[in-house]
Amino acid sequence: MKILVNADKCQGHARCYAIAPELFDVDDYGQSTVRGDGVVPADLIEKAKLAIANCPEYAIDVLED
Amino acid sequence: MAERTPVKDWETDFDVMDSRYIADPFTIWDQLRQTCPVAHTDRRQGAWLLTTYDDVTEAAHDVATFSSIEVGVIGADPDEVPDRVLEYGLPPISADAPVHTWTRRLLLPWFSHRRVDEYEVITRDLCRRLIQGFVEKGHADAAADYAQQIPVRIVAQILGVPGDQADVFTGWVRDVLEFADDRERVKHGAEGIFNYLTEEVQRRREDPRDDLISQLVHGEHDGVPIGEDIVLGMAALVMIAGIDTTWSGIGSSLWHLATHPEDAARLVAEPELIDSAIEEFLRAYSPVTMARVVTQDVEWKGCPMHQGDKVLMNFPAANRDPAHFDRPDEVIIDRAINRHVAFGSGIHRCAGSNLARMEMKVAIEEWLAQIPTFSLVEGAELTWAGGQVRGPRVLPVQFP
Numbered sequence: 463m464k465i466l467v468n469a470d471k472c473q474g475h476a477r478c479y480a481i482a483p484e485l486f487d488v489d490d491y492g493q494s495t496v497r498g499d500g501v502v503p504a505d506l507i508e509k510a511k512l513a514i515a516n517c518p519e520y521a522i523d524v525l526e527d
Numbered sequence: 528m529a530e531r532t533p534v535k536d537w538e539t540d541f542d543v544m545d546s547r548y549i550a551d552p553f554t555i556w557d558q559l560r561q562t563c564p565v566a567h568t569d570r571r572q573g574a575w576l577l578t579t580y581d582d583v584t585e586a587a588h589d590v591a592t593f594s595s596i597e598v599g600v601i602g603a604d605p606d607e608v609p610d611r612v613l614e615y616g617l618p619p620i621s622a623d624a625p626v627h628t629w630t631r632r633l634l635l636p637w638f639s640h641r642r643v644d645e646y647e648v649i650t651r652d653l654c655r656r657l658i659q660g661f662v663e664k665g666h667a668d669a670a671a672d673y674a675q676q677i678p679v680r681i682v683a684q685i686l687g688v689p690g691d692q693a694d695v696f697t698g699w700v701r702d703v704l705e706f707a708d709d710r711e712r713v714k715h716g717a718e719g720i721f722n723y724l725t726e727e728v729q730r731r732r733e734d735p736r737d738d739l740i741s742q743l744v745h746g747e748h749d750g751v752p753i754g755e756d757i758v759l760g761m762a763a764l765v766m767i768a769g770i771d772t773t774w775s776g777i778g779s780s781l782w783h784l785a786t787h788p789e790d791a792a793r794l795v796a797e798p799e800l801i802d803s804a805i806e807e808f809l810r811a812y813s814p815v816t817m818a819r820v821v822t823q824d825v826e827w828k829g830c831p832m833h834q835g836d837k838v839l840m841n842f843p844a845a846n847r848d849p850a851h852f853d854r855p856d857e858v859i860i861d862r863a864i865n866r867h868v869a870f871g872s873g874i875h876r877c878a879g880s881n882l883a884r885m886e887m888k889v890a891i892e893e894w895l896a897q898i899p900t901f902s903l904v905e906g907a908e909l910t911w912a913g914g915q916v917r918g919p920r921v922l923p924v925q926f927p
Contacts, residue, residue, distance in 0.1 A: 473876040476640070480802060480884075490639040491632060492876075515864045518584075518872060 463502040464526040465510055467494045471521035478513040478522060485510055500525065531708070538563035542570050543600055543816065543839065544708055549913030553856065556844035565830045572602055574818070574837040575830065580848040580868070582828060583840055586819065587872040592827070593819035593838055594623050595875060600818050600839055600915040601707030613721075614756045617764035620875065627874065629748050630761060634878050637685055637739050637765075643881045646681050650886055653680055654893035662897055662926075666904060669785070670922035673894070674777035678886055682769040686762060687738025688727060695719070700770045705912045705920075724762045728755065739765065765879075772814050773883045775918020777890045779812035780805070783858060784891070785903050785924050790860050795899045798892070804860035805887050810867035811858045813843035814916050817871065842868050843917065901926040 467478070467486070474492020478485070484506055488494050502510045514522045534545045537555050542548065548555060559566050559578045566576040577583045586593050598621050615622050619631035636642065657676050661667040679697050680690040688696075702716025727740055735741040743758040784791040794804055821827075821836040832838070846867045847855040870877035877883065903909070907923035 473873060474635070474880075475870065475876060476881060479640070488640055490636040490641065492635055492639070492881075512863065516866060518866045518868050 463507055463510060463524065464500050465496055465502060465514070466500050466523045466525055467496055468521045468523055469493065469495075471519045473519050473521075475518050477516045477518065481513045481516060482506065482509040486513065494521070538566050539568070540570065541566050541568045541576055543576070543914045549911055549917070552843065552913070552917070553847060556841070556847060557856075560844070560848060565828050567830070572837070574600075574839055575832065576839045577841050578844040578848075580845040580851040583842060583845040584868060584872045586827075586838060587840060587868075587875070590623060590874060592822055592825055594822050595621055595627070595819060596623065597621065597820050597837070598817045599707070600816055602818075602837060613760045613763075614754075615760055617760045617767065618757060619761075619878070620764055620768065621760075626757075630757060631874075631878060633743065633746065633748075633753075634739075634761060634765075638879045638882050640881055643885045646684070646882065647885050647889060649684065650677065650681055650889045651893060653677060654890055655897075658893060658897050665927070666923065666925045668922055669781040669894075669901075669924045670774075670778045670919045674774045674781060674890065674919075674922075677777060677890055678773040678883075679770045681882065681886060682766055685739050685769075686727070686765060687731075687736050687740055688723075696766060697770060699723075700767050701912075703767060704771050704915050707914060720763050720766060721759060724759055724766070728758055728762070768877075769879055769882070771912075771916045771918075772877075773879075773886050775814035775912070775916050776809060776812070776883060776887050778919040778922055779814070779917075780808040780887060780891055781894065781924070782903075782909075782919050782922055783808060783812065784895075785901055785922075787858065788900065788902065790858065791895065791900065793860065794891075795895050798895075800861050801888055801892060803862060803865070805884060805891065806865045806867065807858055807860050807862050808887070809869040809884075810846045810852070810862075810865055811856075812917070813846050813867065813869035814918050815869070815871075815877075816841050816843060816915060816917075817875075840871070842871060898926045 472494050476488050478494050479488045485497060486494050487497055534540055534542050556578045564579045568574055615626050619627040657673050661672055679693040683690040699716040699719040702712045706712040728744055731741040731744045735745055740762050743753055743761055746753045794800055817840045819838045821832045821834055823834050825832050849855050870880040901924045904923040904925050909919055910921040912918060912920050
């Protein structure tokens with residue numbers, strides 16, 4: 463699985479960071495980004511799915527399943 | 528205060544200050560969502576009320592049609608001439624681009640995770656001291672003695688103003704937000720805030736410190752010093768938006784736990800559920816409704832909206848929409864998927880949401896650590912505020 467935060471959609475709710483800080487980082491302006499290249503380790507796939515399902519702006523894209 | 532007639536028809540004559548709406552808006556929203564999802568009223572210069580998740584989020588993102596220049600749920604009487612008008616209101620909340628964009632960027636770092644982690648230490652200490660003040664008595668007003676006392680002191684810290692003025696600040700903010708029908712009270716609150724902050728701004732000009740007001744007073748935008756109207760408006764926004772809202776969130780959470788002891792017991796036994804519980808309290812008891820102003824005549828969802836019309840962004844109703852939430856009227860503290868919009872949606876997402884979440888979490892954790900079992904005082908009267916910000920104002924609880 464590979465994910466990306468759409469910077470145009472992200473409004474800084476920071477739900478992804480709260481749910482999966484291993485996968486996401488948030489800057490001082492609230493902008494979320496994926497850590498590293500966005501490839502989700504197998505043991506964090508469930509957390510990634512939860513983060514995606516809780517984003518109120520639908521801002522996390524799945525690039526590869 | 529103007530006399531209000533009771534609402535007979537919520538579709539065509541709603542009133543968000545009606546006592547029934549304040550006590551139980553949930554059944555009214557459920558009805559409107561089914562029969563008239565975009566309701567209208569002629570009261571107070573007229574307004575539209577949105578009740579579905581899709582409509583509320585769509586309108587929040589359509590900033591070309593729905594401007595933020597007036598976000599108060601209850602507008603001022605057009606015949607009234609305010610004593611003092613800030614050119615941009617309280618930016619960024621009451622601004623559109625471009626002022627919204629740059630003022631928001633100045634504000635956001637004060638509410639970043641890094642900053643909020645620092646505030647968490649003083650918040651936890653504050654909560655413990657407040658509880659020490661009443662834990663031995665066996666009873667307390669969980670709203671006035673506890674919830675109300677927390678956010679105001681953190682906001683004071685950020686602004687760099689003394690925390691011992693907390694009750695004064697709280698009074699002004701309540702005047703502005705909760706008593707919108709009483710124009711004298713609104714005027715009193717607004718003047719209190721602006722006169723106070725005007726003096727603080729002057730003081731920071733000569734004697735800058737490490738606080739938000741100092742940064743704004745000595746800040747620049749595009750190489751030009753930030754105007755005093757903007758500085759005052761932003762400082763007032765932090766005070767107004769940072770106090771009533773989070774206090775309401777903490778109070779509603781405690782009301783829920785007092786009336787649902789099974790959830791309190793579960794949170795004590797499974798403290799790792801605190802994050803999902805707070806999100807669920809935010810969803811089910813969202814405090815804040817905001818307004819927008821229609822920028823041009825438009826037919827929207829079949830409704831003839833006119834330029835200048837007020838539209839109420841009913842985030843609390845959106846969060847109870849069955850089209851987006853399974854069993855929306857049940858509070859499920861381990862709800863796994865919860866795309867609520869208690870902090871808004873789109874570019875005006877609450878700038879203080881990280882802070883509010885931390886304050887709610889710490890306030891509930893500390894309460895349950897020392898008062899794991901509690902209930903409403905039997906027969907005691909509860910009061911709720913509503914309209915712009917909904918939450919309990921008198922919440923008498925007892926504990927063994």
